[in-house]
Amino acid sequence: MGSSLLWVKALHIVFVSSWFAGLFYLPRIFVNLASVPADSHAERERLLVMARKLYRFSGLLMVVAIALGLVLWLGYGVGKGPGNYWLHAKLALVVGAIGYHHACRSLLRKFEEFANEKSERWFRVFNEAAIVLFTLIVILVVVKPF
Secondary structure (H helix, E strand, C coil): CHHHHHHHHHHHHHHHHHHHHHHHHHHHHHHHHHCCCCCCHHHHHHHHHHHHHHHHHHHHHHHHHHHHHHHHHHHCCCCCCCCCHHHHHHHHHHHHHHHHHHHHHHHHHHHHCCCCCCCHHHHHHHHHHHHHHHHHHHHHHHHCCC
16 A cells, blocks of 8 residues: 555646646736737637647646545545644645636636736736645645644
């Protein structure tokens, strides 16, 4: 069981990191979409295609990451037992990351419908939220501060 636990942990880390790579880059595409001139239809369509593909791909990565996390938690008991409050905080942040992922879909729809009202600057700030989530999750898992 020890060796299989390490494999599941390693794959979980790979898929979580890959999912977050998509969450780091997708809002960056939104920054570019928000700054595209109104008459630049080809550039806008190219960015929309990139955003759609990245959203779908990162969604698949998210599902695998969550499934592997559930295997670690429910199958191997990682984080179970007294004094593992770090896991509760991590799970709350994971729910936040899932919400962020779905918020990206909502923002993408706005661009597809020509209904975006947010500025390039807003998307730059929005982009930082994924970095904060990822950093806090990693700290909780590695340091286990409580």
